[in-house]
Amino acid sequence: MLLTSRHEFGLGPAMIWALRNGATSLNIFTEHNSGDLARRASFFNFDIDVYKIASDLTITPALSLPGALPIKEISAADESFADFIRGSGAEVTREHGVLAGEVCGLEVCRVVHDDTDTAVAESRLEIGVGTHDRETFQLLHGRTATIESLRKVVEEVASKRIAGANPHPLNQLGRERLLRHLTCVSPHSVDAISLQSVAPPMPRANLKDQVPCCALGISRSGKSLVAIFSIGIDPDVISFGADARQAIDDQAELIFVSPQRDIVPAIAQLAELLFIPARFAGCNLLDAPTRGRD
Incomplete structure (x- = not known):
């Protein structure tokens, strides 16, 4: 498959296409982000090769780039x-x-x-x-x-920005981060003891685009837990989450938190292909009615 746009988010859609068409292997060709895609592909039990297209149109196998960015200290x-x-x-x-x-x-x-x-x-x-x-x-x-x-x-x-509020520009931005906030306040809703927000593996480009966000905590079983929050059907959320777990705590349990309606079979199938298992938590905290509202 040739990626022509949104290269950094192309792995998930490409895998969904391959699985839908009964493919047993996948070759991805891209001009950008080939190293990041190769790293993310390594988290899946599926035959994936990523190739970099150079400016002179030569094609070479992509080399996997390290996932963790150098820590940038705050002055x-x-x-x-x-x-x-x-x-x-x-x-x-x-x-x-x-x-x-x-x-x-x-x-x-x-x-x-x-x-x-x-x-x-x-x-x-x-x-x-x-x-x-x-x-x-x-x-x-x-x-x-x-x-x-x-x-x-x-x-x-x-x-x-309260659960069940009428739509307003201030509660339509960063809804995945609102879901994270509500879940960190009520970690039991995803079978966790505690959760706190952590930085994603890559910085956000802006505030208006929907990008999954992350939290780190402890599950009820006492294990370390990395939670990924998303809103809407995001074909690349599984590869994002696997990459985030590797960067935040590679031994942690991985859980994907989103409204139940967004957990569709195509996304669940990708999670099943991860070498290290993950689970889903359908969370409808955003839709919860607010006490005292008319």
């Missing part, structure tokens, strides 16, 4: 904003060197760096949901974030 200057974020009521997150604040899984502020004439860029906190919202917030309120401004944003977002 002391960035870390100094953590107490400010907590004081607003937001949760502090650290992903791939970025310090941010989330409310029910939605980023509402982020530490960014201003280019200066010195060797060290200046750190400051921007308020807003995504790049454009942060820029708009600065135009209206200035470049210096205040605790009062951030608290107002936190309260507004929290009022919209």
Whole structure:
């Protein structure tokens, strides 16, 4: 199969196509992300070969790339904003060197760096949901974030991101992260004792695209547990999850958490092909009615 777009997410769809057509092996040709695809292919008990197409159209077998990115430390200057974020009521997150604040899984502020004439860029906190919202917030309120401004944003977002709430732009973004937040609060819903959010194997490109997210915890049996949260039918969620387990804790149990309607046979079949087993948890916490709502 030749991948022509969304190369990094191409393994799952290619495998589904192969299985649907009764294939017993699969050759994938791609111009981009061949090393990542080769690594992810190694998690499956299925004959998969990945080939890299060079700019001169020569084709060579892909070499599997290491899965874990080098740890990017958060600077002391960035870390100094953590107490400010907590004081607003937001949760502090650290992903791939970025310090941010989330409310029910939605980023509402982020530490960014201003280019200066010195060797060290200046750190400051921007308020807003995504790049454009942060820029708009600065135009209206200035470049210096205040605790009062951030608290107002936190309260507004929290009022919209509750289970069973009517659709609103603030609860339609990052729904997989909202599901993770609700599940971490109620880990028993997926047979876990505890869960806490952890960074995905690769950084997110933006806030608007749906990308699975991860949590690490302890199952009721006492084993380490890596949970993958997704919303919608994602053909590549299984390879993403296997890759995440390898990066976070390669000895952990792997569980895929999504609304029951999103656990379809084609996705379940891919999970059955993993060398190290995984299980599914149909979780409808997003649809739960909120007490006191009219």
